[in-house]
Amino acid sequence: xxxxxxVLDGVRExxxxxxxxxxxxxxxxxxxxxxxxxxxxxxxxxxxxxxMSTVLYRLSLDNTSYVTLxxxxxxxxxxxxxxxxxxALNLVVILTGEEGSPDEMDAxxxxxxxxxxxxxxxxVMSAVSILLTSRLSFEFPSYRSEKTLNxxxxxxxxxxxxxxxxxxxxxVFQKEFVGDIFMLLTRxxxxxxxxxxxxxxxxxx
Amino acid sequence: xxxxxxxxxxxxxxxxxxxxxxxxxxxxxxSSWNHTLENWTxxxxxxxxxxxxxxxxxVFTDRIIKDRVNVIFKGGGPVIFSSRFHPRIFPLASSTQxxxxxxxxxxSPFELTDGEARAMIVVEDVTAITDQVLKYRQIKDQIxxxxxxxxxxxxxxxxxxxxxxxxGSITRHDLNNILTAFLGYLxxxxxxxxxxxxxxxxxxxERAAGVMRNxxxxxxxxxxxxNSLPTWFRIDKLVNSSTKGMGFSGIxxxxxxxxxxxxxxxxxxxxxxxxxxxAVRHGEHTTIINVTSKKxxxxxxxxxxxxxxGVPIQNKNRIFDRGFxxxxxxxxxLVREILGITGMQIIETGTDEKGxxxxxxxxxxxxxxxx
Numbered sequence: 155x156x157x158x159x160x161v162l163d164g165v166r167e168x169x170x171x172x173x174x175x176x177x178x179x180x181x182x183x184x185x186x187x188x189x190x191x192x193x194x195x196x197x198x199x200x201x202x203x204x205x206m207s208t209v210l211y212r213l214s215l216d217n218t219s220y221v222t223l224x225x226x227x228x229x230x231x232x233x234x235x236x237x238x239x240x241x242a243l244n245l246v247v248i249l250t251g252e253e254g255s256p257d258e259m260d261a262x263x264x265x266x267x268x269x270x271x272x273x274x275x276x277x278v279m280s281a282v283s284i285l286l287t288s289r290l291s292f293e294f295p296s297y298r299s300e301k302t303l304n305x306x307x308x309x310x311x312x313x314x315x316x317x318x319x320x321x322x323x324x325x326v327f328q329k330e331f332v333g334d335i336f337m338l339l340t341r342x343x344x345x346x347x348x349x350x351x352x353x354x355x356x357x358x359x
Numbered sequence: 360x361x362x363x364x365x366x367x368x369x370x371x372x373x374x375x376x377x378x379x380x381x382x383x384x385x386x387x388x389x390s391s392w393n394h395t396l397e398n399w400t401x402x403x404x405x406x407x408x409x410x411x412x413x414x415x416x417x418v419f420t421d422r423i424i425k426d427r428v429n430v431i432f433k434g435g436g437p438v439i440f441s442s443r444f445h446p447r448i449f450p451l452a453s454s455t456q457x458x459x460x461x462x463x464x465x466x467s468p469f470e471l472t473d474g475e476a477r478a479m480i481v482v483e484d485v486t487a488i489t490d491q492v493l494k495y496r497q498i499k500d501q502i503x504x505x506x507x508x509x510x511x512x513x514x515x516x517x518x519x520x521x522x523x524x525x526x527g528s529i530t531r532h533d534l535n536n537i538l539t540a541f542l543g544y545l546x547x548x549x550x551x552x553x554x555x556x557x558x559x560x561x562x563x564x565e566r567a568a569g570v571m572r573n574x575x576x577x578x579x580x581x582x583x584x585x586n587s588l589p590t591w592f593r594i595d596k597l598v599n600s601s602t603k604g605m606g607f608s609g610i611x612x613x614x615x616x617x618x619x620x621x622x623x624x625x626x627x628x629x630x631x632x633x634x635x636x637x638a639v640r641h642g643e644h645t646t647i648i649n650v651t652s653k654k655x656x657x658x659x660x661x662x663x664x665x666x667x668x669g670v671p672i673q674n675k676n677r678i679f680d681r682g683f684x685x686x687x688x689x690x691x692x693l694v695r696e697i698l699g700i701t702g703m704q705i706i707e708t709g710t711d712e713k714g715x716x717x718x719x720x721x722x723x724x725x726x727x728x729x730x
Contacts, residue, residue, distance in 0.1 A: 179423065179426060179427065182422065182423045183423055183444055184444070223436050223437070225436065250443055250444075254500070256496070258499075260492050260495065260496065261488060261492050262442070262443060262489060262492045262493075265439075265441040265442060265443065265463060265485075266441050266443040266444070268439050268441065269439045269440065269441035269443075269444060272437070272438060272439040273427070275435075275436065276427070276430045276431075276435035276436050276437075276438060277430060277435065279434060279435045279436050280430045280433045280434055280435035282434075283433060283434025283435070286434060289434060289468070289470055289476065290434065290436070291469075291470075292436040292437055292467065292468065294437055294465070294467060295436075295437060295439060
């Protein structure tokens with residue numbers, strides 16, 4: 155799949171804006187020094203050879219916790235924050251200042267991770283929405299924990315879907331966590347984003 | 360349907376919900392406030408509708424909350440406020456009610472047919488589930504702590520048992536050596552053909568040494584009990600291997616236990632041998648030994664009976680006592696102890712002069728009959 159450099163830059167910038175905004179919100183919420191960075195963004199067709207096993211390789215070995223928001227309208231697809239299970243657990247524990255070393259993502263921790271994921275996803279969606287001319291319809295965010303391939307497969311609506319994956323680094327109290335932001339779009343939705351980026355580049359917002 | 364009718368219908372529906380619901384417009388003006396919220400907050404819908412959310416629920420003036428509500432109308436999708444970071448966004452009517460109550464608040468955007476954006480704020484009381492999870496964590500931590508303590512104790516116990524076994528083994532070995540020397544000198548002394556009291560004393564010394572040797576053998580057998588994990592033994596095979604020796608020639612042994620297996624300490628092999636050896640030795644004229652089983656309630660009873668002399672009625676209560684008998688073999692005391700490791704109980708129900716009958720009750724879960 156040939157992705158124009160301008161589109162990759164545009165998507166990277168929107169994700170970075172959203173992630174930066176969410177970092178500020180998490181700082182205020184938790185009183186912890188949370189830094190979020192997105193060093194790498196990839197856009198590929200999910201049907202491309204070995205997409206799942208190469209792009210999502212690092213998450214496919216162990217259970218992954220993910221918070222997903224599905225949307226439809228001018229853009230149709232889903233947006234997930236995916237963090238390896240134990241990293242997600244540690245992230246929640248450190249953000250909430252819990253003591254001890256819990257080993258299970260119980261209902262309260264799930265709820266907390268849901269809020270953390272929601273902050274990041276909403277902020278990025280809000281940044282992406284500057285490309286849109288109408289409001290999207292959203293489902294309520296959900297949490298699941300499973301092997302990545304099992305998680306992603308049901309989200310794919312069509313083999314022509316396009317996946318945008320952004321590796322995300324969390325730094326909290328000098329501890330590093332790595333997760334991924336994964337946006338899955340229908341081919342038409344991706345095309346719409348591409349067209350909008352070119353249109354804004356040519357005509358401005 | 361007019362707009363007013365629609366609003367009335369919507370309000371009626373929202374009033375049936377067991378969660379607090381409040382609908383706001385893009386300018387944060389409240390357009391709906393349901394009965395549950397009225398009950399919880401003490402604020403009537405008439406006092407909330409057409410007011411700014413921040414004026415009715417002051418927490419919404421908080422920058423963190425405000426920023427996130429703004430994201431909803433900027434296309435960011437639904438927003439979740441977890442009970443961990445925001446225990447109570449909607450304060451309850453009186454401060455005493457607030458004690459220990461926690462809420463989860465979610466806000467979802469939606470659009471009316473006229474294209475106007477709204478957001479629905481849903482307030483859930485999650486106090487019960489939060490308490491349950493906290494109790495669950497507490498119990499889990501306690502179990503974890505107890506498990507670790509138990510593990511430490513088990514490790515310490517294993518070391519202590521190992522040391523005791525070593526000590527027991529060395530002591531028995533040394534005692535046996537000394538006993539051998541003692542019996543040697545005793546034989547030398549007897550070879551001198553003593554007479555009278557000296558001969559009598561030497562004979563008593565020999566008997567005492569024999570008892571001592573039996574005591575050492577007993578200590579060895581007792582120490583081995585429970586040292587290995589219980590395993591499954593098939594009864595017919597166990598009987599066959601226990602009665603292979605020369606001592607059972609001329610005895611008809613029949614086993615009718617199908618595929619019955621029991622979970623037992625590996626020393627059951629010795630215990631079974633002891634029962635058969637007793638049947639031959641003490642039965643005096645035993646020619647038949649039958650091994651059968653029957654089901655009683657959830658348990659299985661294994662029966663070993665012979666046609667020998669039987670157990671005299673005056674001995675029935677004593678045969679399982681330690682030290683009873685002629686001090687050969689394991690003794691029925693150890694047989695009972697070995698069976699008891701996996702919950703089996705043994706009793707004698709035979710008839711004097713007609714034969715001995717041992718019933719071994721095997722509790723449910725400690726036996727099986729594979730296909």
